[in-house]
Amino acid sequence: MDDEVKPAKRASQRRENRMFAIQFLYQWELNKPEQLNDALRVFVETKEEAREYYAFAEELIHGVIEHIDAVDEQIKVHAANWTFDRIAKVDLSVLRLAIYELLQRRDIPPIVSINEAIELGKIFSNPDSKRFINGILDQMKNKIDRPLRSAAE
Structure with missing residues (x-):
């Protein structure tokens, strides 16, 4: 019998970057900084990895914030029977990231963005958020005009 304790499996770098982005977007929603880049720098300093490790997260964060009006509009359209202000802030952060990816990041297969969002909801929110x-x-x-399982050319 093997008594060796195996270390916990570490999430992929992309998953860790999405987790970072969710955490930052949550914080950003609660307290919008005057200088986004300064806030990102300070936030990265709380992490173990170098800032370069989070380059993908920073791209996502800048993209979400740059397209926030269009992203939020999609949430409002599709969140039937929910007022926007009632959506849990962590769920809002997960949705914002996923919808930004669906709308703007043609290099990411839509199914990947959706699956990642569901997994992130399980990590950061309550069990019911997955369904929401x-x-x-x-x-x-159902409204995406590109293949779901591959990145667009």
Whole structure:
């Protein structure tokens, strides 16, 4: 019998970057900084890895914030029976990231963005959020004009 304790499996760098982005977007929603880049620098300093490790996260964060009006509009359209202000802030952060990816990041297969959002909802929110997030993203998936399982050319 092997008594060796195996270390916990570390998430992929992309997953860790998405987790970072969710955490930052959550913080950003609660207290919008005057200088985004300064806030990102300070936030990265709380992490173990070098800032370069989070380059993908920073791209995502800048993209979400740059397209926040269009992203939030999609959430409002698809969140039937929910007022925007009632959506849990962590769920809002997960949805914002996923919807930004669906709308703007043609280099990421839509199904990847959806699956990642559901997994991130499980990590950061309560068990019911998975259904809420999936419901909104499933509606969005039906309107996507590109292959779901591959990046667009």
